[in-house]
Amino acid sequence: MESLQAPGVGIAFVLGLILVLGNFTAILSIRLAVLGRIAPDTMAGIRTNATRATPDSWDAAHRAAWPWALVLNGLAAIGGVAVMATGSTVTPFLTAAGFAVIFTIAGALAQIIVGHRAATRVLNRK
Template identity: 45%
Template sequence: MLQPPGLVMSLLLAAIIVVGNTLTLVAIHGSAAGRFGPFSGILGVRTAATRSSEAAWQAAHRAAWPWALGCNGAAIVAAAVGGMLGTTVTPFLVLMGLAIAASLAGAVAQIVVGHRAAVRELGDSK
């Protein structure tokens, strides 16, 4: 029989997921707004196309923003609610599983959509 994780452990896991997804939203939004550029370190969608120019970088992040907001926003909500349900097994596992799945789906979607937008931007500028 499964044991519930306990409130402290569930809140700790939820906090890790919430902070990570919030930082992702800040990075994508900031890059779309021009606050972070392609040479800013480890932030943003980093492919050869997105780092080719400032215009490609911003186009990629503007295209990725709706996906980030939807997927990472859903992950934040699921993790926050799941963290509060740490004294139950099934709701906790379902919500944390959804939070992790939404985080991964957001990451993949942002890379694919962002890269494609950057390639379009580079093709348009030639």
């Protein structure tokens, strides 16, 4: 790692800000769907055929995904803040960025999988 250079404070800030805002948006969209402020006919929320099939499946999907979004995307947002703070160092910056990106991806996948399964369970009961 001796040949690697730190990205600099400006680049680290921009990358960290993107990670924080993106993960905050993911958390907010799930929360708004749980509260009924985002409907299946909008562009936000967990969008699978099962989740959009009925209002009950939409609600079940977002209620099931809420804890996953809060934890995983919350950790990713914290990682984004760490990215902003570590722009002048190589190893901590790469560690924070990797942490944030992994938890961002994990949050997105968990929301889709958990939400879709919850919606499918609701549809199979009918």
